[in-house]
Amino acid sequence: MYFLIFVQQLIASGTHIVVKSITETLAPSSILLLRSVIASLLYLIWILLRPKKYLRIEKKDIPMAILLGILNIPLNQFFFFIGVHLSTAPNAGLAYALTPAFVLVIAILFLKESHNWKKILGVIVAIGGDIIIMLEHGINFSSDYFIGNVLLMLASFTWALYTVLGRDFTRKYGAIYATALSMILGLVFYIPVFLFTKDKIDLTVITTINWLQILYIGILTSGASYLIWLYALKKMEASKLAVFSNLQPVFTIILAMIFLGTHLTMPFVIGGVLIIGGVVLTQRG
Numbered sequence: 001m002y003f004l005i006f007v008q009q010l011i012a013s014g015t016h017i018v019v020k021s022i023t024e025t026l027a028p029s030s031i032l033l034l035r036s037v038i039a040s041l042l043y044l045i046w047i048l049l050r051p052k053k054y055l056r057i058e059k060k061d062i063p064m065a066i067l068l069g070i071l072n073i074p075l076n077q078f079f080f081f082i083g084v085h086l087s088t089a090p091n092a093g094l095a096y097a098l099t100p101a102f103v104l105v106i107a108i109l110f111l112k113e114s115h116n117w118k119k120i121l122g123v124i125v126a127i128g129g130d131i132i133i134m135l136e137h138g139i140n141f142s143s144d145y146f147i148g149n150v151l152l153m154l155a156s157f158t159w160a161l162y163t164v165l166g167r168d169f170t171r172k173y174g175a176i177y178a179t180a181l182s183m184i185l186g187l188v189f190y191i192p193v194f195l196f197t198k199d200k201i202d203l204t205v206i207t208t209i210n211w212l213q214i215l216y217i218g219i220l221t222s223g224a225s226y227l228i229w230l231y232a233l234k235k236m237e238a239s240k241l242a243v244f245s246n247l248q249p250v251f252t253i254i255l256a257m258i259f260l261g262t263h264l265t266m267p268f269v270i271g272g273v274l275i276i277g278g279v280v281l282t283q284r285g
Contacts, residue, residue, distance in 0.1 A: 001232060001235060001236075004228050004231070004232065005228065005232055005241070005244050006244075006247070007224075007228065008224070008225050008228040008229055008232070008244075009244055009245070009247040009248055009251060010247075010251055011220050011221060011224060011225040012096070012221070012225055012248055013093060013247070013248050013251030013252040013255055014216070014220075014251075014255060015216070015217055015220075015221045015225070016084060016089040016090075016092040016093055016248075016252045016255075016256075017089050017252065017255045017256060017259055017260060018213045018216050018217055019031070019080070019081060019084045019085075019089075019092075019217065020084050020085070020088065020089040020092075020256075020260065021213065021259070021260070022210055022213045022214070023081065023084060023085035024085075025210070026205075026206065026210060027197075027199040028081035028082050028084075028085045029078070029081070029082075029193075029194050029197040029199045030194075030199050030200070030201045031081060031214060031217075032073070032077055032078060032081045032190070032194075033190065033191075033194050033201065034201065034214050034218070035077075035214055035217045035218040035221075035222060036073050036077070036183070036186065036187040036190055036218075036222070037187065037218075038214065038215065038218030038219065038222075039183050039187075039218050039219070039222030039223060040183050040184045040186075040187045042218075042219065042223060043176075043179065043180035043183050043184060044180070044184060046176065046180060047177075047180055057173065057181070061169065061172070061173075064165065064169050065169070065181045065182070065185060066185055066189075067165065068162060068165065068166050068169065068178075068181070068182040068185070068186075069181065069182045069183075069184070069185025069186040069188070069189055070185075070186065070189050071158050071161055071162040071165070071182075071186075072162060072182045072183065072185075072186035073183070073186030073187060073189070073190040074186065074189045074190045074193050075154075075158045076155050076158040076159050076162060077155075077186075077190075078190070078193060079151045079152070079154045079155035079158065080092070080151075080152065080155040082148070082151050083095070083148045083149070083150075083151030083152035083154075083155055084148070084152065085148065086144040086145065086147055086148025086151065087144075087145055087148030087149050087151075087152055088148075088256070088262065089252055089255075089256045089260060089262065090249065090252050090253050090256050090262060090264075090268060091133060091148070091149055091152060091268075092152050092155075092252065093248040093249040093250075093251065093252030093253065094129075094133060094248075094249045094252075094268075094271065094272050094275055095149070095152035095153055095155065095156045096152075096155075096156050096159065096245050096248045097126075097245050097248055097249050097272075097275050097276060098126055098127070098153065098156045098157075098245075098275060099156050099159055099160045099163070099242045099245040100160075100242040100245060101122065101126045101127065101278060102156060102157045102159075102160035102161075102242075103160045103163060103164055103242040104119055104122075105160075106160055106161060106164045107164060110164075118281055118284060119281075121278075121281060122278045122280070122281030122284075124278070125274055125277060125278030125281060126274065126275045126277075126278025127278070128274055128278070129270070129271040129272065129273070129274025129275035129276075129277075129278060131271075132267055132270055132271035132274065133149060133267060133268055133271035133272075135267075160242065162182075163229075163233065163241070163242060166178065166182070166230065166233065167233050170230045170233050170234055171233075171234050174234075175227050175230040175231040175233075175234060176227060178230055179226045179227055179230055183222060183226070229241075249272055249275075249276065
């Protein structure tokens, strides 16, 4: 299980690098649509090959399936793709390191999970670290960098919400079927969002490298990474699983330095230490 989670975090970290690279030449909303179509087709094929008796969903669970679909692509992935494009890949990794803190906040507010001063202080410290990074280029609320960091923070929050709300649903219907439903429904609800952006997809300008990148985020990220995450969610508590997101900043920084030539800055290091330290504090609490 721990090896699978390690692989999942490595794939997720690689996703930050791939998305940052491809959004430099193609519109983020268009890439997300292509990625969602590829992933949804793969899951749809899996559904069609399954015996009908395994393909069921109780009427009372339909609203949750729809909510997970909306959280998946129109919110989480849309925020993520735009955020990475405007900000940096390492910042995306740190934003997702906030997932455990967000999971804790959601669990306290909606699941009435017990809390103490360590957990609360940890959340405050982690969010303080993120604020330091967001303000690295100065206080300019209209700057692309600041907006990108805010969107990455929202992406992390919606992923935490997806994790918490999807726990019982996944345990009931299984990791693959639950992911398939959220992916296909997510695509359905994302199409209006894409049309609203008025972006167009020109397949003629997409290079071979671009297609390989799209296949990475369509198959590995939306396929293997999602499945491993939801499978692990069946085996452990959401808060315990979310703490593994702390691996992403480390993996992402290493990959960004190798493939993107990214250089570390002091605000990033200070903010990163606070985020990871705050998350560790919440877990010990």
